[in-house]
Amino acid sequence: MSLKYKSAFGNQFLRKPPSQEEEGRAAVAGLLDLGSDGTVISVNAAFASLFGLSSHPDACLSQHYQKLSASLSTAASAIVESLIEIRLRQSSSCDSQDVMLQDGRLLSIDYIPIENGSNAGGHRWIFTDVSEQRKHEQNLKFNANLLSQVTDAVVTIDKNLSITFWNKGAEDLTGYSAAAAIGKSPADILTFRFNTQQDEVGAWKMLTETGSWSGDLVISTPYTASEKHISASATVLKDDDGSYGGILAIVRDETDRREMQDQLIHHAYHDLLTGLPNRMMLLRTLDGLTSGEESGRKFSLLFLDLDRFKMVNDSMGHHAGDALLKKMADRLLDCVRDDDIVARLGGDEFAILLHDHDTAEITCEVADRIMAKLKQPFIVEALEIFSEGSIGIVVGGEHYDLAEDILRDADAAMYQAKRAGRARYEIFDRSQQMKATERFQLESELRRAIERDELRAYFQPIVDISAGELVGFEALLRWAHPSKGIMTPHQFISIAEESDLIIDLDKWLWKTAVDKLAIWTQQFDAARELTISLNCSNRTFNAPDLAEYVGEILSDSGIDGSRLFIEVTEGVIINDPEAAVAEMIKIKNCGVRISIDDFGTGYASLSVLHQLPIDILKIDRSFIKRMDRRDSGGTMLKTIVDLGNSLKLDCVAEGIETQRQLAVLREMKCRYGQGYLFSKPLDGELSASLIEKSEQWISEIFIEARRTREFKL
Structure with missing residues (x-):
């Protein structure tokens, strides 16, 4: 049976052959038998139909063929007479030829001399209209040739799992020729695997339920030097009766692009000379420890500056200085654990991040170990070089909001060590924490806040900064504490996160937020397409009934799921990426979309970001603040925006406060933004007023933006 092609290529590539009924009609050929003297012995109705015979076929029997010819159309008469006269003048063996009629029909004409029977010495012609057959054959040949030239691999597999089509792209990808592949099962010639078991289960489920699937695979064959990363789309092919007929697969080799992307990311976050993480990577990690998903994890930071390094460069040259820096990197790595981070900040400055160390005693032990290593001579170009260093230490960083502040204080302590005589370390002394009794009391009060109706929903606008339009809000929690007043999440959320509260x-x-969006939708035409973004903590994300609850609030409110964004952080991916992806898929099945919140404050997502079923990257506000410090912040921010754009993910910049920041983000082609430049978080009533007057207040902001001098990175 024939296979119907149902992919994005369209039906013009693999057209359906004639049905059995059509093939049967085409198989009814015109038949003409003549005696040796040219008398008509037999002529059938198909002949009459082919050549427009004006009389009934039986009326032509026993008559001379010329009388038969006269009853045909003019064009047909000439052709038939010519064929007959040639055979009457000379005997011939069987042969076949194709003849094109003036009306465009193509006839296949078979001649058979009659050698036995009552009509021995007679002649037989069989006329078959093969116009459609030839067109179909030409179409198949054209389409097969066209598909063979596609650079992507195009493969079809029949219902018995045998390869039936294998183009040049498939040959180039696997090393197998079409002759070697056709007829075999894909499993016979290559091995393939999905990135996760969940991906594999989901792929077969989608093929079964929807008839199509697209995603990423890893394949290898005996002819490929290493595994290849591919993107593939598969479509189920159907037989004429609608039953399963096989699979059409279109495959693209993404190996080079993936490797290049990985290299670009690696170079962006690593020092080219030493191979160590660079300042950008260290700040990214510290951001995660201070305000990201690893906030609460204990750590200490050591800031090392080599003493008199300039003398090495000046006396021996920069090549010797570079050699010393690489040897220094090796020694520092010998002093720490695999989980710790040694980074080169630039020049002769290094930083050592000690995970799970937050006491001066343990941190000083590491500092002593580094000092002892530095007292040993370095051998550079057959010379002994002594180069010690001064170290500044920040013990514990739980009270910091910005990574740069940690680095700043460690740097200040390092300079204090230099002022105190070099080749030593100093600790930056700063301690501040909430008393245990205060935390316990606050937790008790927070547990009763819901029943006491003390919680409030506030909303901060999200703006399309490329178009200057209000597109939605982020819902933010506030606690109307009876004695402390309105409290923001950073004052109590860490307590709640320690339990299921x-x-x-x-x-x-x-x-509360989704119900409010439903009310606005009924009140204002401008609110009909607004979205609402909801923060999802790690504990909530891992709750077993999360997807069901999302479906419940959507059903109760009547809001379409596409207007709801669930914001998760990079931390949900770190421990179990496969489980996180599976949960995201369950949530997205409710129709909602998913954002990665505070992106850039963790680093797990660099390796798995392309696998996540996400729609939005929300760039952490620390990158926006860093932009105004005129350091590497602008470069880091642009790297994130470019990464999002390359993955076809829209970016939302958080914490926009100035026209300058807005101008830079628009230049970087960041799609969305939110922050105090547009509005602080507002209660429901003020947010409704904002929606009502959205065109006015947004236009005023963007009129001012056009007046702002364009900032160049």
């Missing part, structure tokens, strides 16, 4: 807070805010 955070799940109750998240669910309260979600339902």
